[in-house]
Amino acid sequence: MSRRRFLLESGGGLGAVAFASMLAGDPLHAADSTKTGHHPATAKNVIQIFCPGGLSHVDTWDYRPVLEKRAGKPFDPDGKLTFFASKPGNCQPSFWKFRQHGECGKWMSDLFPHLSRCVDDMAFIHSMQSKSALHGPAMFMMNSGFIRPGFPAMGSWVTYGLGSENENMPAFVVLPDPRGLPPGGVINWGAGFLPAVHQGTVIESAKDKPPIADLFPSQGFPLSEASEDDSRAFLQAMNRHHAEQRPGDSMLEARIASYELAAKLQLSAPQVMDLSQETQATHQMYATEHEEIGSFGRQCLLARRMVERGVRFVQVFCGAENTTAEKIRPNWDSHEDLPRDHGYWGAILDRGASALITDLKQRGMLDSTLIICTSEFGRQPAAQGGKGRDHNPGAFTSWMAGGGIQGGVSYGQSDELGFQALDHPTYCYDLHATALHALGLDHERLTYYQNGIMRRLTDVHGHVLASLLKNS
Template identity: 70%
Template sequence: MSIDPNASHSRREFLQTAGGGLGGLALTAMLAGEGRSQSHHASKARRVIQIFCPGGMSQVDTFDYKPELEKRNGKPFDTDGTLQFFASKPGNCRGSHWKFRQHGESGRWMSDLFPRLATCVDDMAFIYSMHSKTALHGPACFMMNTGFTLPGFPSMGSWVTYGLGSEADDLPAFVVLPDPRGLPPGGIINWGAGFLPAEHQATTLDTSNPSQPIADLFPPKGIAEVTPTTDRAGLEFLQKLNRLHQQSRSGNSELDARIKAYEMAAQLQLSAPEATDLSRETAATQQLYHTDHPEIGPFGRQCLLARRLAQRGVRFVQIYCGAENTTAKKIRPNWDSHEDLSRDHGYWGAVLDAGASALLTDLKQQGMLDDTLVICTTEFGRQPAAQGDGGKGRDHNAGAFTAWLAGGGIKGGVGYGTTDELGYTAVENPTYSYDLHATALHLLGIDHTRLTFYHNGIERRLTDVHGHLIQEILA
């Protein structure tokens, strides 16, 4: 299956200019109810909410307790001077910037960076031995999202909707909520459909713009000539043009996706505003998510919106906690803490702590946690040694990081894999994204070896030729 991007580009520009209402949706997965497939086995989870923390969250300051690192604080990490980190030579060992404590009946360790999330520890399973093939932000984000370090491969959300479709008839099957500060490293490729049919790529929602949650969903205000009646007439005219155009291009999945998007325009103009209207929630629920807080409120709104979308049948929702690492001003726009980890992780830790704990608590109260798989990950970890002036930061570390899961068939209060005594590298059960993806697909009722798409002579998979089920974290 091949698509000519140049040929579709001019049509896309035309539709975005002339449509007055759905240009930004033309290539998204809007016909959510179509393509429902039979699962390979009984599922534990019906849907996924994934939290992605770009920039590289430090495992030794959050979830992976290393008392030996604390003992060696201030002592040389690389005694013979042969190591080279991603962007620096190793500094001295640096223990956690926050105290670790045991929590819950399970006694799982978590740092004081997450006081609220610590109350949910018995619902969470931790994979301490995650590692990546790269310490570059963009390629590492691609790997965690698509299983490949190169761009152009389908994201996990695309694979899930390709395999299962959606439970909603009037909302997209796959929705992404980018951080209000901007896109993550690698941009929209992180949630692209790659070589899968274009209808399986994500639709992005803007949580900061309630009146226009989806770009170009409604006609621009202030133009007298554009009314609901004329807008509907314009959509119908464009559909006629698209149908004529389609007759000689039956294999163009981008055109098919565009036509389906316009067919759902009227439904979306009704369903999207209702689904994204957080004011419909009770005051207690809004307070739980701290939606009015100037700093942690934006992520809280993303998490609350994710719950509302999942509640309405959206199959896969991805939330970004952090944006592209453009510059280090007062606080970095993500978890990439080279200069001052206490400053940057201190800020983002409070953001994640409030939103993620509220999400788990709310899902449980709504009776949704048992069949909603929640995943939280980053693209790689950080070094146990100090970096920067005064040794206040940490460099990239592809050798070790932590991911956690909850709900949807997950055994709470357990851990899987270990890193070495300093948290430098995964040593027991090293785990790649392939294994995390294989386990998530299994919980959704999908055998990762059987979810395939033939492309360029290869039966492609989300897990490539790798991946194994992590039985130890399954309920």
């Protein structure tokens, strides 16, 4: 089959519009080629691992020995506090034992036996806070810096500032959990007021789904050779008319551009999605064939393959939207049974994230790839019900690795119980400013004029966490 025939038959619908545009040589204002940053960069690419639902810092990364001593005692004896969905119960220490690991002596819980071997490459921020205890707004804040929808995601800002390294691949790729989209859905990777071409492109990693939704037409939709020219001319005319009627509206152009990129991906880089090219040792490291944890392992392996080929920003979700709590929750939102839920999700994150760090390091890619792992907020140090924990926007932990980050260090701390950030309270603005700095971007100079305001990812806030950077 010819390239021309493949594009026309495989695209269908908007894909055919993309085909028409490609033949006409119209770039559709696709993401710009590589741009120069504001200062020398230590990272070229970002892989962001997001754990939606509220990962419990006091059961994972943030060792609070005083919480162990207070076990079973009332957290709020005066009854003055109210949590998001409950009244504070008794102090509940970690459900897992903490031990020291690595040359840095970092305390980490037994929930992460594989990640604990990587602590000398990881930098922890123990004083993270959010401005919302609601999943959706807190997700938006961690991704865009605002609790309201409509603002560009960090991946959009990065591609706006640095452009694309590979014209045949999307600059900003999203790998959602195979169980579904996260709280807040597609808003988490939207471009907001930036040109829509900078929004994230969703690629499915599940074995039973095509990587690009609706890329291929349904069976029995043949197009004769004779109709190609007429179809192309008609679609080009429709596209021109639409653009003329809506000057300044980039949504259709971005949609077409995404299909154009998808078509290019199918033609020029099919090996990206073909994990059979990986060695058996690599598959074992990521546990790609494991029934429970294999799906996230495949996501992390795909993320590595994408940054290898120049994808600027890859967002990987470890968890989906909430559903019934009668069984294991589809994310980290452990209100009823934290040992059950975190026990399940901990094994998933542990294997995939540790394999990603190890694999990138072995390939000499960790120095140029910034890994960020976060949740939208933490969980309370007091029990909710029997074995659950409520939302805690007052304190949680994020970590970074690679891309110029100094491993084996920690920044800030929560109070003795893990209830509130105590030392160096840190918001997403500081995390974003630090990530942009590693990429060679000054968060105060990366701006976009919108409705009379020079907008920034960090709004009017943000400080680079210099102590987390090498050679700072």
